[in-house]
Amino acid sequence: MSTTGKLSHASLEQAAQWYVRLQDQGSTQEQQRWQAWVAQHPEHLAAWQYVERVSQRFAPLLDQPQGASRALRSTRRQTLKTLLVVCGGSTLAWGTWRTTALPRLVGGWSADYATASGETRDTLLADGSHVWLNALSALDVRFDAVQRLLNLRFGEVLIDTAKDAHRPFLVDTEQGRMQALGTRFSVVHDDNHTQLNVFEGRVRVTTLSQQVRIIEAGQQSVFTRDGFQPTASASQAREAWSRGVLLADNLPLGELVAELNRYRPGHLGCDPSVAQLPVMGSFPLMDSDHALHLLQAALPVRVERLMPWWATVRPQ
Template sequence: MITPRPNTLSHASLQQAADWYVLLHDERPDSQVHQQWQQWLEQHGEHRDAWHYVERVSQRFGQLQQQDDSQVLRRALVQPGRSGLTRRQGLKSLLVLGAGSLVAWSAWRSTPLPRLIAGWTADFATGTGEVRETRLADGTRLWLNAGSAVDADFDSAVRLLHLHAGEVLIDTAPDTRPFFIDNRHGRLQALGTRFSVRQSDGQTGLTVFDGTVEIRTAGSRQTLRIPAGQQITFNAAGLGAVQAATGARESWTRHVLAAEGMPLGQLLDELGAFRRGHLGCNPAVAGLPVMGYFPLDDSEQSLRLLQAALPIRVQRLTDWWVSVEPGSDHK
């Protein structure tokens, strides 16, 4: 899984930090190199944050070479149906590690602790490169994209999903109870629908394929109904512009990323959930429109296809640090 980076870190600072990391670890630097690195580190607070991010990605990648995320979680949490314990109850056994251990684990993954715990204890969750389909108690079909976590709280009056991370595609079943999806940016109400919801740090994207979905933003309390064939992004403060949508938004359920003029930066962000380490994009090429179909199960092949079709080059500093940069013919 990609270690989420703070939105405040620039691509330039991250690349500089990665360059210093490679220089300090792959060579045998003398005291002058160490002094120059220290000077760079102290120039700006963003340099220190970028350096810490690179260290976390390196540590995480090294751990995952020896042990998969799912193996860690299986030992840390009791799975549903075993010894009569639920995932949420299983968290209690993890808490005996102490608050200090949990904070350290959270820092290692570079994930805020409340979101980390929510992901661990979610009713439905996926890891790096994993797509999961399930059927809820009411017959609703639910698909989870890679790196997603969802809780389901159904009772006699309401059907409620909590989206903690990632993306879900939902095909709601007929029922007299209303169907809601909550996340940190607002609440969605499905009105006989098939739709997808993608949550990132800064915004949530909604695409409606059938029926209608009503949005209520968390902060401004703006409301809007989005009909089939339309999509929108929003956050707690307000709503973006409504745009036309296509069926390509649900192609990830078939392990394919379909791009129909998708910005390169967005495509790489989605592709990153299917590979481990850091996958960055230079802002100079992030807006390039991409057309085509890209295999999610083979991200290296997808990167080769992108490099062949666009004026870009794929730069690999290490196995775990890859960046897409302008090519020699980029204007």
């Protein structure tokens, strides 16, 4: 699950650069130029909101005296309130974040099991089934006398089911329902689709439109509410993360960076000019700095750190 939604790399980088400039200078002229940039396009406002959210987790790293930093943030927030009125709360970028990312964030707080950035969770359920919850995920568990039901609100879960002849093991997402048939499998729930990888046994999938398909061991299925994409080979990477390993088999660099970003408390982006570089190998998920060092050694790329909590993979 992307933490930045549909925001472009350019808008995010510009917002981060504005953040640095305001921290360093914060003059009236700079404030006015920043206000003009934010008002220029709805995506600029959403990108700035994202940078602010990330920066709040790293407030102790700010270089300015506490009072000056607090005053600067207060000025920016007041200006943003005005811009929200001028730009309109229903603009595409802000409206998309408010209606998709925000409800998911709040929804995760009330889930039975939830993980934050950089966190995974290993749980043994009441029936003996084993589940691993990936970073930035939320899961509900509903067991009763007739069924065992998991609802993956968002994110990813790896499941090793226990046998129970009287209660089927079910997993729901917004796109459909999966029924385990003696199985070890993973489920990734993104905004518009569900990805299922079956490692042992079989899984019966029923989409919301009532299309049915059985996915065998060694297969991967991506489906929406309305149907299925062509079946492919199961991705071992969707199991390896539970061991703290990110596997890349000709994985585009942009996708690898997006995966690493889930395990960093700050922001990690990828320049579009190198996003399609193929990557091979294994990388430590819980030590993303070392993973980035390995990438720089293997590819013609460098890691630029605009701030301690904002890094971008760029061409060398």
